[in-house]
Amino acid sequence: MSKIYNWAVLGCGRIANKFVNDLKLLPNAKLYAAAARDLGRAKDFANELGFEKAYGSYSEMAEDPNVDVVYIATPHSHHFEHTMLCLKNKKAVLCEKAFAMNSNEVRQMISYAKENNTFLMEAFWTMFQPSFKKALEIVNSGELGKLKMVRSDFAFNAEFNEEKRLYNVKLGGGSLLDIGIYPVFAALSALGVPDLIKSSADFSTTGSEESINIIFKYKDGEMASLSSSFAVHSPIQTEYCCEHGYVVLHPRWFTPTDITVWKEGEEQQLFKNETKEGAGYQYEAMHVMECLDAGWTESPKMTFEMSLNLMETLDRIRIDAGIFFPDHDKNMFF
The missing domain is CATH 3.30.360.10 (Dihydrodipicolinate Reductase; domain 2)
Known part of the structure; x- marks a missing residue:
């Protein structure tokens, strides 16, 4: 039986809403925490979708020891900053595309994930359709x-x-x-x-x-x-x-x-x-948890090489x- 993973969402916008509705289809995914820059927005998002906790600070969420994996859904101008924050706190990261703003940022993200032995993957959902x-x-x-x-x-x-x-x-x-x-x-x-x-x-x-x-x-x-x-x-x-x-x-x-x-x-x-249910985001989330079950820190499908080549x-x-x-x-x- 697969482990139940506590998911957190960093950034409570439209894409996060779609992703979370598909995440609900997976029995080993638990909606644990939602984080936004504004606590009221985070609480509204958490209440609407069924998360246990809401944070008005990304740092507080990243420091929560009960968070297993973070889905980053902020604008790509902030992906580098938010990915590094989560990796520094040893949180597995699924970060929306574009992975970052340029290849220098992507190289640093990948390098830090390797050094910190922490899972990182670009959320390119099409790869899993x-x-x-x-x-x-x-x-x-x-x-x-x-x-x-x-x-x-x-x-x-x-x-x-x-x-x-x-x-x-x-x-x-x-x-x-x-x-x-x-x-x-x-x-x-x-x-x-x-x-x-x-x-x-x-x-x-x-x-x-x-x-x-x-x-x-x-x-x-x-x-x-x-x-x-x-x-x-x-x-x-x-x-x-x-x-x-x-x-x-x-x-x-x-x-x-x-x-x-x-x-x-x-x-x-x-x-x-x-595909009979969901919008298709469930496939990438399912793959992330399969990787975590296997103890991998890099996806064998959406690899670091693929993300770097793309950027x-x-x-x-x-x-x-x-x-x-x-x-x-x-x-x-x-």
Whole structure:
């Protein structure tokens, strides 16, 4: 029987609410503590979702000896600070993407987790979706021939508010780190790190990047065409185009979804979404507890290498597109 783990949530926003509702589906997850910068907000969140305790201080929560694992759901501008706080208190950490603001921060987070022998994983929930895993399985099997092209997008028309996270540079605003990270992940997962990156961005009046188009090029001829935006709506799907067929992850492709597979000379096959309950966050939480049960401090699926490759690739895209975060990039070679 798996151990019952006391979960804490650091940051009581919308994404945390979704995650916690899926966490309730897991019998070995106990809703123990919710922490926010404001105690009233933490109490409201805890009461609504059923947590035992509420903290108006992240430090107090991290110092609670009964907390086993912390889900960090603050803006990515604060992920480094909050992850390091939890790791210093020997708390297992599942930190939302983007894992941090740049690869320097990610390297320090990983290094400290290793030194402190404490579990750390980026909460890239798509990695654990049955539909995404199925799509990669088909592509990697070779049954459709060699993968030659990836097309992936994520865009929606967001309300402009210069103070809120999406457009606020001090909070890591911009579509790339918020939603463009998904298409980049789709390409990296199937093709690996690109040899050449070309990107073009359009900026809002706050200086944040609002829309971006990205091309990956590989030495053997493979390519990826990726895009994200807060200014338009897009299909939000991913296509893996192979020599003898293709795999399409249907709209909102990074969630539990349907898959279409076509092979030359055959009829299309539709693989229906098999997730019957929850939004899909339960899969990554389940994996974290499996890792803790096994005594691992690194996920064998969402590895440190994958998170570092992802952030280093995002850094390369930002350099090419001219996207900068002055509060975080001062030690980077931009």
